[in-house]
Amino acid sequence: MNWISTLLPWQWALFAAVPTGIILLYFLKLRREPVEIPSTYLWSRTVEDLHVNSLFQRIRQNLLLFLQLLAVALAAVALLRPGVQGESTSQGxxxxxxxxxxxxxxxxxxxxxxxxxxxxxxxxxxxxxxxxxxxxxxxxxxxxxxxxxxxxxxxxxxxxxxxxxxxxxxxxxxxxxxxxxxxxxxxRRSSTTGDENDVQVAxxxxxxxxxxxxxxxxxxxxxxxxxxxxxxxxxxxxQSRNVAITAFSADRNVEKPGDAQAFATIVNFGTVEETFNLSLYVDGVWRESESLTLAPAEETGVTFSLAGQETAASLELRLESPGSGASRDQPLDDDLTIDNFAYAGLRPLRTVSVLVVTEGNKPLEIGLTTDSAAKVCIADFQSPGYLDSPEYLARSEAGLDDLIIFDRCQPKELPQTNTFFIGALPSDQWAWASDPGQTILVDIDRTHPMMQYLELFSLLIFEGRSVSGPTGTRELVGGDNGTVLALAPRDGYQDLVLGFEIITSAADGTPQTNTNWYAERSWPVFLLNVLRHLAGAADATAAPSFLPGDTIRLRVESQIESVGIARGSGTPESIRTGSSGSVEFVDSDQPGSYRVTAGEKLVDLFSINLFSRQESQIQxxxxxxxxxxxxxxxxxxxxRQEYWRWILAAVLAVLAIEWWLYNRRIA
The missing domain is CATH 3.40.50.410 (von Willebrand factor, type A domain)
Structure with missing residues (x-):
């Protein structure tokens, strides 16, 4: 048996005054009014009352006083919380x-x-x-x-x-x-074990x-x-139930930037089969739904097509109960609701700036001015002599262009932006790994975004060389004599190098083709991939997604002094931008679609999603x-097994008995 006091010492001192007060009440004299007695018969009762209320008279046996003091004693024991510890810790x-x-x-x-x-x-x-x-x-x-x-x-x-x-x-x-x-x-210790000066710091x-x-x-x-x-x-x-959206993203079509697609992955992490509706909302308006049934541990992917979505849009995906009807507002009733909703966004199409330095390359010019490329690219064509001008030096040092293409030429210093070298090497860290000769393509890295949707094995390359780059260089296309197309990182930028020329010059200076690539359908697709993934046009189509609690770092135009960030249609939070247009947002605990605005203009979009299989697996x-x-x-x-509740019940029982006896006595 052990005890846990619920009162402080000064509170116990106050409590100790309670029984003292009860006893004093039995000692107090009663103030009596003088009464004329018509008979001596009542004198004995009056004298008896005087004896009972005498301050110096010995207290006679009184059951009511005993019961009252017993109730106080039991209450004091209850306040000490007597009990037996079922499993005590030896640590303290x-x-x-x-x-x-x-x-x-x-x-x-x-x-x-x-x-x-x-x-x-x-x-x-x-x-x-x-x-x-x-x-x-x-x-x-x-x-x-x-x-x-x-x-x-x-x-x-x-x-x-x-x-x-x-x-x-x-x-x-x-x-x-x-x-x-x-x-x-x-x-921890102050140094390493075995050192004579090593001491335990605590x-x-x-x-x-x-x-x-x-x-x-x-x-x-x-x-x-x-x-x-x-x-x-x-x-x-x-025996929990949970169906979760573990991935949701949206992106524009490579060949039709005005169209978009949304992709989602849904997993049943519960122990029973689940039937539900998967509904897509665009800017808060229902777009379409699909009915799904998943067995326990089953996973599926769903694709939604969004035709004619050229403007920015906020997308929401919901798991809803089957038979929701026209209202479509009944979420799926499983044990975890946060992963029943997912958010994505489509940014407005962004136009990237591309500088092309070339002596003349008609296939390159045509490829960068197609309808698809023109929607995301503003190309500026200059001759190699432009590299020595003060305008170029200022342009390259400031990184004003999103991409610079060097066709058969090389700058003295690499610019502060991404580059694409055709038939030339960026710097001394690169080298030609073979002699010029006919090249046959043998391998393509289809996992890289710039190589998507490309079929290149029908290409004819009359004269090409393999290249070798610095540490971290990635081979995108391999030929029979080595790497033909390579991508390498450079201080936060990327350099893309093609080991053969598209257009060459004959002995008399007239241009002639070195490959049939310009006549293939893959040529404009490749250039569009370069614009999207090397120049950054793709970065501006799909809105990024972050985890709840992440610090969101965005970059806007440097001339914007402040932006407003709001979840959905909520009130924007005003945030000042940094000197380079950087924005940091930390109030990111709530999942949803967030809009970044400057005045009335939509500047950017991003979303907050859980997307954690670890959290959704709630077993x-x-x-x-x-x-x-x-x-x-x-x-x-x-x-701990405690008895104070039973003692309090005993207190109530004693008080009930005391109240019954008191009322019977005065009746």
Missing amino acids: RKVFLLDASASMMATDAGEERNRFELARKMIREQIDDMEERETAMLVTFSDRAEVLQSFTSDRGRLRAALERAQVTNRPTDIIGALEAADGLANP DPMPADLLIYSDGGFRDVSDFNVGNLVPTYLQVGSD PRETFELGYETIETAGMIET
Whole structure:
């Protein structure tokens, strides 16, 4: 049997005055009014009352006084909270790690609203059962850790910190929370072990590590628990239901930039088969729906076509209950709703600036002025002599162009932008790896965006050479004599090098073709890929997606002094831009489509999505790896068995008996 006092010393002093006051009430004399007695018969009763109320008279046996004092004594015992500790800790310190990630919003927590509330209830019970000698701290974790309360024995402060804890829309990373606990229990040394000057910087303070989570985090294999004693308190049901959108993006058609497509991936992470509607909304207006049925663990992909979508648009994908009807406003009723919605965006078509330095290249000129290329490109053609002009030097140093194409020529210094060299090398870090000769293509890297939709094996190359580049060079097209088309990084920029010329000059100076590529359908497609992925036109079509809690960094035109960022149709938050047009946005916890505006002009779009299979897989884990140990779920920690409730019931019973006797006596 042990005791937990619920009152402070000064409160006990006040409580001690209660029985004293009750006894004094029985000593007090009653103020009597003089009464004329017609008979001496009543004198004995009057004298008896005087004796009873005499301050110096010995108190006679009184059942009511006994019952009242018994009730006070029982109340005092109840306030001491007598009980038996079911499972006591030998550490004397507890570290509560509370998972506050998105998966803790799952509603499979029985009577509680969600898993997070159930975990808070479990921690609150542990705080209530703490003994006076014990201390505890509270740490919440999602993608980052937050110490809500450092070590204290004050249960009131721990309860207040627990009330401040909030569940988030963020993914899970337990590392930061473990490091916070590790810093206390496993203090580091001042130098290396074995050094005579090596000292322990602090005394180790062992602690019980209580992890309240559904296990939706990665194993931590490189963590040493040391003096920590981990216990995993699993939260959640193993019969949960959850269908999730794990990916959603939109992009414009390569050959028809006015058209777009949206792509989505849907997974059933639950334990039962689910039937639902997948609905697409464009700028808040329903566009189309598709009915799907997924078995447990089944995954599927869905594509939506968006014809004639040349302007910017915000897209939303929803999982809805089947038979929603015309209203289409009934979300799918599973255990986790945050992943039933996904957002994407289409930016307005952006025009990129391209400088072409050439002696003359008709196929290149035609390819950059097709209808598709003209919508995203403004090309400026200059002769090689332009490279020596002050205008070019200022232009290249400032990086005013998104791409510079050097056709059979080379600048003295590489510009501060991406480049495309045709039949020439960028710098001394590049070299010709073979002698000129007829080249046959043998391999294409189809995984790179610039090589999509290309068929090149019918090309004829009359004279070409292979190239070798600096460290990090990637081969895009390989020939029988080596790399024919290569891409290499350069201080934040990229250099694309083609090992053969499109147009050459004959002995008399007349131009002649060196390949039949200009006559193939793949030539304008390749140039469009270069504009999209090397010049940056593609960067301006699909709006980027970020995780909740990420710091969003955007770049706008440098002359814009401030922008407004709003979620959906909400009130914009005004943010000043940096000197180079950079914008940082940190209020990114809420998923949705965000619009970036400058006055009435739409400047940019981005979206916030969970897109985490780890969070959407809400089936609680039974075990996880922590350091060199396998931590198994402990279920529910056996709590302290307390008797104060029964004692309070006895107090009420005693007061009821006292009230009954008092009323019977005066009746």
